[in-house]
Amino acid sequence: MYTKFQQHLQSELASIEEAGLYKKERVITSPQGADIQLNTGADVLNFCANNYLGLSNNPKLVEAAKEALDSHGYGMSSVRFICGTSDIHLALEKKIADYFGTEDTILYAACFDANGGVFEPLLTADDAIISDALNHASIIDGVRLCKAHRYRYKNADMADLESQLKLAQAQRFRLIVTDGVFSMDGNVAPMNKILELAERYDAMVMIDESHSAGVVGPTGRGVTELFDCKGKAEIITGTLGKAFGGAIGGFTTGKKEIIDMLRQRSRPYLFSNSIPPLVAAAGVKTFELLEESNELNARLKENTDYFVSEMTGAGFDIKPTQSAICAVMLYDAKLSQDYATKLSEEGIYVTGFYFPVVPRGEARIRVQLSAAHTREQLEKAVAAFVKVKSEIELK
Numbered sequence: 001m002y003t004k005f006q007q008h009l010q011s012e013l014a015s016i017e018e019a020g021l022y023k024k025e026r027v028i029t030s031p032q033g034a035d036i037q038l039n040t041g042a043d044v045l046n047f048c049a050n051n052y053l054g055l056s057n058n059p060k061l062v063e064a065a066k067e068a069l070d071s072h073g074y075g076m077s078s079v080r081f082i083c084g085t086s087d088i089h090l091a092l093e094k095k096i097a098d099y100f101g102t103e104d105t106i107l108y109a110a111c112f113d114a115n116g117g118v119f120e121p122l123l124t125a126d127d128a129i130i131s132d133a134l135n136h137a138s139i140i141d142g143v144r145l146c147k148a149h150r151y152r153y154k155n156a157d158m159a160d161l162e163s164q165l166k167l168a169q170a171q172r173f174r175l176i177v178t179d180g181v182f183s184m185d186g187n188v189a190p191m192n193k194i195l196e197l198a199e200r201y202d203a204m205v206m207i208d209e210s211h212s213a214g215v216v217g218p219t220g221r222g223v224t225e226l227f228d229c230k231g232k233a234e235i236i237t238g239t240l241g242k243a244f245g246g247a248i249g250g251f252t253t254g255k256k257e258i259i260d261m262l263r264q265r266s267r268p269y270l271f272s273n274s275i276p277p278l279v280a281a282a283g284v285k286t287f288e289l290l291e292e293s294n295e296l297n298a299r300l301k302e303n304t305d306y307f308v309s310e311m312t313g314a315g316f317d318i319k320p321t322q323s324a325i326c327a328v329m330l331y332d333a334k335l336s337q338d339y340a341t342k343l344s345e346e347g348i349y350v351t352g353f354y355f356p357v358v359p360r361g362e363a364r365i366r367v368q369l370s371a372a373h374t375r376e377q378l379e380k381a382v383a384a385f386v387k388v389k390s391e392i393e394l395k
């Protein structure tokens with residue numbers, strides 16, 4: 001049997017490669033940060049991590065993790081409800097709820113699991129989920145696991161959301177679900193308008209704050225802070241794998257009864273291991289640091305503003321961003337790959353995206369800013385973009 005299946009896989013893999021879609025991984029040998037080393041010996045500036053607050057290798061988090069290793073050991077060897085809940089897990093859940101101004105929090109191994117396990121325990125075939133077309137893959141998969149009616153609206157398009165809400169009046173309960181920040185353009189979901197429509201059409205709201213938490217809003221509390229509607233959305237999901245230290249872990253935070261029901265019925269919570277205490281302890285430390293000071297978020301915004309204004313000044317076409325994601329538009333797929341290759345030769349680590357990851361004819365380089373970037377590193381990145389542009393234009 002395997003010989004036939006092997007041939008099938010080999011030909012599928014070859015067609016992925018021919019289409020130029022084969023993903024190759026670059027190997028980092030240093031800690032994650034603004035300045036990283038690769039196994040090729042190259043030393044590069046990193047502009048494609050989700051390390052928004054520069055916490056991935058923060059000494060205070062490393063220290064908190066080491067202390068928890070000593071006090072709580074390595075692993076829990078259990079799901080939460082059997083014997084996998086430590087005092088640190090509870091402390092982290094409380095910290096997350098305080099941060100977002102919500103009632104309670106439930107931890108998962110990843111936000112992929114949080115989204116995978118949020119719909120099915122709450123909604124049935126009598127209900128409706130109204131989902132933004134550009135929502136993350138984990139939301140799409142989570143919705144698939146649930147029997148609720150599915151409605152989809154065009155990205156951040158409020159007229160279309162309204163039409164879908166009208167159709168969804170046929171169902172019992174309605175849940176609108178959206179990413180806070182969309183990862184390809186860096187635009188935010190218009191939460192004020194979404195909540196208004198939710199009120200008018202009797203719907204609940206869920207926001208995935210994975211790319212927005214720690215980033216947007218006056219103190220980085222995400223889109224509910226940006227639109228001054230903290231505590232209004234019934235459900236928020238998010239990750240510890242991006243701004244909040246970047247290790248592993250996800251969460252759902254929101255209304256008390258919703259979280260309570262998820263603890264009873266959410267399958268990725270009930271049937272998957274709890275996160276290691278050292279990760280939970282570094283998570284608690286992360287939220288302590290963010291409670292004490294807004295310095296990292298302020299620096300992230302300063303860096304983003306600086307990069308966008310320098311790049312715009314240098315004649316680049318930047319999608320209007322409301323986050324730390326900056327799409328440098330090149331439109332042509334091959335051009336985006338040429339740029340990415342040449343930039344890496346200049347020591348700038350970025351990724352070029354093209355169809356089908358972004359719409360056809362909208363190829364781009366996605367630059368992700370971090371509080372860890374120094375002004376000098378940002379200047380180097382802009383200079384490299386300018387140099388690559390002139391080389392490509394000369395050809």
Ligand SMILES: *Cc1c(COP(=O)(O)O)cnc(C)c1O
Binds near residue numbers: 113115138241248
């Ligand atoms: C990254 C991301 C996830 C997945 O988070 P993990 O914790 O890495 O599983 C989910 N949703 C969105 C919107 C994301 O950007």
